[in-house]
Amino acid sequence: MTTKLEFYDPSGVIEVKVPHAPRLASLEGKRIGFVSNEQWQAYRMLPMLKELLEKDFPGVQVLPIDAFPQGNGLIGNDETAKLVKKSGVDAVIVGNAA
Amino acid sequence: MKNAVSGVGLAPDAAMVTFPVNMFMPGSDISAVETRKREFYDGLIKWKSDFVQAGSAKMLSVEGASYEDALTKANNLLLTNLWGDGLPVWPGTKERVDWILQGSVLPRNHVLGKFPPRGGVTTVEICAIALAMAGGRPEYLPVLIAAVEACLVADGFDQLQATSGGPFPAVIVNGPIAKQIRLNSGFGLLGPDPQRPAGASIGRALRMLQQNVGGALPGVGTMAIFGAMRYTNAVFAEDEEGLPPGWQTHAQQRHGYTPGTNSVSVVFASGVTNVRRRGAKKESPEEDALNGMWRMADFMRAPNLAALAGWEKGTPGVMMIAPIVARRMAEIGWTQKSIRDFLWENSRIPMAHMKRAGAPAWIDIDHNPVTRESINLDPWPICQKPDNIVLVVAGGGHPTHSYWLQAHSPTVEGRVIRVPETFERLLTDADRDLGCGDDVCRI
Numbered sequence: 393m394t395t396k397l398e399f400y401d402p403s404g405v406i407e408v409k410v411p412h413a414p415r416l417a418s419l420e421g422k423r424i425g426f427v428s429n430e431q432w433q434a435y436r437m438l439p440m441l442k443e444l445l446e447k448d449f450p451g452v453q454v455l456p457i458d459a460f461p462q463g464n465g466l467i468g469n470d471e472t473a474k475l476v477k478k479s480g481v482d483a484v485i486v487g488n489a490a
Numbered sequence: 491m492k493n494a495v496s497g498v499g500l501a502p503d504a505a506m507v508t509f510p511v512n513m514f515m516p517g518s519d520i521s522a523v524e525t526r527k528r529e530f531y532d533g534l535i536k537w538k539s540d541f542v543q544a545g546s547a548k549m550l551s552v553e554g555a556s557y558e559d560a561l562t563k564a565n566n567l568l569l570t571n572l573w574g575d576g577l578p579v580w581p582g583t584k585e586r587v588d589w590i591l592q593g594s595v596l597p598r599n600h601v602l603g604k605f606p607p608r609g610g611v612t613t614v615e616i617c618a619i620a621l622a623m624a625g626g627r628p629e630y631l632p633v634l635i636a637a638v639e640a641c642l643v644a645d646g647f648d649q650l651q652a653t654s655g656g657p658f659p660a661v662i663v664n665g666p667i668a669k670q671i672r673l674n675s676g677f678g679l680l681g682p683d684p685q686r687p688a689g690a691s692i693g694r695a696l697r698m699l700q701q702n703v704g705g706a707l708p709g710v711g712t713m714a715i716f717g718a719m720r721y722t723n724a725v726f727a728e729d730e731e732g733l734p735p736g737w738q739t740h741a742q743q744r745h746g747y748t749p750g751t752n753s754v755s756v757v758f759a760s761g762v763t764n765v766r767r768r769g770a771k772k773e774s775p776e777e778d779a780l781n782g783m784w785r786m787a788d789f790m791r792a793p794n795l796a797a798l799a800g801w802e803k804g805t806p807g808v809m810m811i812a813p814i815v816a817r818r819m820a821e822i823g824w825t826q827k828s829i830r831d832f833l834w835e836n837s838r839i840p841m842a843h844m845k846r847a848g849a850p851a852w853i854d855i856d857h858n859p860v861t862r863e864s865i866n867l868d869p870w871p872i873c874q875k876p877d878n879i880v881l882v883v884a885g886g887g888h889p890t891h892s893y894w895l896q897a898h899s900p901t902v903e904g905r906v907i908r909v910p911e912t913f914e915r916l917l918t919d920a921d922r923d924l925g926c927g928d929d930v931c932r933i
Contacts, residue, residue: 394553397560399581400619401548402573404610404703408541409499416535424534430855432514437523444527464649465857483534488514 416483421451425481427472430462432488441485455481499609501541505533549584568623573702575694575721582619590618593631593916595908602638606648608705612638616703617695624694625687627923629671629916632907633754634692637661637725638699640756640903646799650758650898651706655796656714657758657898659696660724660808662882664741665752667907668727670917672924675727677886680719680762680893687924693723724759724895729884732813734820740882743826745904752907757808757880759895760796765789767815768890779819782892783829787836789894790872793849796898797872801861804900805880806872809833810893812885826881834876838869 416422424445428434438457445454459479461472467486476484495504507529513520523530552567554560564581568574580586591598591614598615605612617634621627626634641647641659650657663673674686682690697720705711714720728740730749741747744755767782786809797806811819811829819829844850853865864870873879880902885893910916 394555395557395560396551396553397557397564397581397583398549398551399564399583400587400615401550401571402568402582402616402619402623402698402702403571404605404612404616406502406609407499407604407611408501412500412504412539415537418535419531433516433518433520437520440520440523441527441530444524445531448527448531463855463857485530485534 413483419445419449419452422449422482423453423455423480425455425459425476425479425484426457427460427467427476427484427486428457428462429464429467429488431464434488438485438487455479501539502608503539503541505537507533550581572707573698574623575697575701577721579623580625582622586622587615587618590621590626590628590631591615592912593628593910594618594635595632595910596635602635603642605642605699605704607652607711608703610703610705612642612699612703617699620698620702621691621695623698624691626691626695627671627688627916627920629913629920630688630692630695632752632909632913633661633663633667633671633673633688633725634695636754636905636907637692637696637756640754640905641696641700644756644758644903645803645900650900651700651704652712653796653898654713654715655760655898656712656717656720657760657796658719658723659693660757660759660895661693661696661726662740662755662757662808662880663725663727663753663907664730664739664747664755665750665907667752667909668730672920673725673727675729675732675884677888679726679884679886680724689725690722693725694721696723696725697721719759719762724762726884728882729813732816732887733883734817737816737820737826737883740880741904744880744902747904747906752909753904754907755880755902755904757805757895757897757902758899759808760794760898761896763789763894763896765892765894766890767811767892775818775822779822779824782815783832784836786892786894787833790833790837790896791839792872792896793839793844793847794872794896794898795849795852797896798852798856798861799898799900800873800878800902801856801864802858802874803878804873805878805897805902806837807897807899808880808882808895810882810884810895812888812892813883814887814889815892816883818889827876830876830879830881833879834871834873838867838871841868841870844870 426438442454460475552560552563554563594614596614600614602612671688672686673688674683700706741753747753765786769778769781856862
């Protein structure tokens with residue numbers, strides 16, 4: 393004789409309403425932006441990444457790391473999103489989280 | 491990061507390149523960015539989400555040789571799924587959750603919002619499940635729901651959940667409901683009390699929601715380095731009967747609620763500090779009050795940079811003074827306003843001290859222009875105006891200490907607590923189950 397105990401999963405559900413952006417076919421000739429929170433050595437890492445992209449993908453255009461508003465309080469707001477969209481970038485890299 | 495993107499409606503498995511934390515320290519070796527550059531490139535051109543949309547909340551099941559064995563297995567299952575806090579829980583069975591739901595005026599499927607950063611859909615039912623696990627009762631549910639509502643609308647709540655400073659909700663309850671549900675406003679109100687157990691269960695349930703639904707799992711969804719007060723948060727009542735004549739309740743002062751309104755007020759605190767307020771040796775009542783005020787101000791005069799988030803509209807913290815202290819101070823002319831004014835004026839920090847602590851850099855990168863402007867003030871006030879300081883009369887009937895909950899609180903959110911028509915019956919049931927009433931001490 394066993395005792396069965398049934399109870400709810402306490403984690404609830406997640407609704408996915410927005411698909412992730414489609415990936416690019418390649419990086420050649422593309423325009424890439426950075427959205428930086430200006431923390432966790434982003435000031436060193438993101439420029440390094442910019443140099444690497446420019447070296448490895450001829451014709452790629454990588455915007456400066458300060459092309460868009462920076463800082464945790466600004467990078468997630470609608471105004472920054474509008475600026476990113478308006479800039480015509482094909483992709484953005486967001487950093488740095490820790 | 492996964493929680494952050496799921497919280498804005500995306501699948502949680504974002505394209506990420508992760509490194510050990512030592513790479514993010516000043517002066518670190520960041521050459522791994524180059525050696526792993528392909529991962530960045532692949533994130534832009536090859537990555538795709540593997541996330542599968544989940545359905546509605548599901549039931550879990552365990553079997554044991556006895557009820558006790560099954561209960562142990564249920565606790566183990568909850569822990570292995572990262573849904574527990576290490577202390578025993580009551581699994582949220584249908585019977586227990588249905589019982590808890592008697593405390594809600596809202597339907598069980600009513601959606602209160604999404605709990606960040608994970609973005610878990612927060613229903614009344616999921617609150618009842620958390621309260622069941624936390625050892626709660628139906629009459630606690632109205633307070634929990636109001637606290638959850640306040641949290642979900644708080645400015646920057648997603649960041650408060652995730653930040654390394656580890657803020658925790660401090661829920662201040664006003665109104666008759668506090669005594670009715672046995673919520674502590676006196677001795678030991680921030681800790682365990684078998685005669686007034688409501689705060690522990692409500693706060694623990696709120697933490698369960700923060701972790702299980704909101705994804706604030708230590709080191710994963712919350713980077714809280716120390717995580718103090720996070721078993722139960724802080725849920726307590728103001729001692730309204732202890733307020734000196736003419737003093738207003740916190741709920742009235744901060745939120746404009748009329749006395750007698752059941753309400754919560756949520757501050758996000760990041761630390762707790764005991765202040766030995768009472769003097770010694772020969773002193774007059776005036777000296778006792780003034781010396782104590784200076785000691786409180788001295789504790790507040792610190793570059794708590796997390797409080798920048800609430801510099802304009804939030805609070806630098808909650809100063810709790812015991813009712814006997816409030817009454818004695820009122821008798822010699824102190825008012826709520828004069829206490830706040832004194833604390834604000836005398837907790838200002840000389841800019842030279844701010845500079846030696848590197849504090850202006852944090853002010854300079856604050857997102858709020860009003861806060862950034864404050865860099866020109868010398869001495870620098872820890873908040874824009876005295877009214878930002880939360881002053882609460884609470885604690886045991888003893889004059890020796892005050893208590894300072896320093897804050898990381900962009901706002902102080904208030905919510906009215908709604909109780910069902912059957913609330914009186916729930917209170918009667920509580921008397922039956924828990925014995926003595928709120929004013930009866932068995933000791």
